Amino acid sequence: MVFGRQKAVAGSAAVKKISQRLTEFSAMERYILLSRLKTREKGLDIVDVEQLSEQYPSNEITHEKPRPWYLQLLNAFLNPFTGILLAIALISFVTNMLQASGDRDLSAVMVILILVLISGGLRFFQEFRSGREAEELRSMVKTTVTVIRRENGREEINMADLLPGDIVALSAGDMVPADLRVLHAKDLFISQSALTGESQPV
Structure with missing residues (x-):
């Protein structure tokens, strides 16, 4: 039986309640x-x-929202490799400025800055694309659950449509879709490996 919908809860008072x-x-x-x-x-x-559907619109787990593209772009350039390259470019620039005006050559600095731009750009492109693909995959996957409804008996519904008071029928290998109270059970074993790392079911 479902007690309540899964929600991301902020604040220890709400969690305690x-x-x-x-x-x-x-x-x-x-x-x-x-x-x-x-x-x-x-x-x-x-x-x-x-x-209940009007009162509780969705039983979806809140996923972390993807970061905005500009933060991803900034993060693509904030790494040790980029820092080292920029330090080398700065040292090269300073040593070139100290030389006589006829001997100055900023080609090394330009090459290093181009490497930084290419490296950061590739990293941003890969992370942005993989983040979008992960979101698309998440939207494609629909988890279902078997519930008992008075008119239809057992029926399979989308987990997002689960309501408080629904009677959930679980069988071997099913994922527990919400906070439940067991009303009837026969040879019930629960694997907590995803939560605790314990491989043996309890």
């Missing part, structure tokens, strides 16, 4: 919990789904 709510729900008797979430073991009905 959610933690207390989850602890409270985990200790409740099943019938009290179902009543509190205004649901039944046969799931939500169409009216409940419509009302």
Whole structure:
């Protein structure tokens, strides 16, 4: 059963409140919990789904927004290699200025600055392109979850459409889509390797 939608929460007070709510729900008797979430073991009905969908628009995990292009461009030039090249260019420029006017040659400085521009430009182009491709892949991947709804029984829906009070049916290999309370289980094992690194299921 779903307790609440996944959200990026700012502030320790909000995190503490959610933690207390989850602890409270985990200790409740099943019938009290179902009543509190205004649901039944046969799931939500169409009216409940419509009302809750207006109240809770999306069950999506907030992803980090890509940095603006100008920050990516700036970051492409802020690295040790560029710093060393600029230091060499500065030293070369200063030593050239100290020479007599007829012996001055700024070609080395120009070559180094061109190398810096090419290096930073290539790095920016690669990172910008890979960031865009990652965003496109993320938008293409749709994770689904099996829920029990009163009218349709078991149905597969997009994880973003999951609502508080939904009865979720999990089977082997399924990803837990939200904060849940187990109502019925048979041979339940959970792999926490992504969270704790522990390879054995518990």
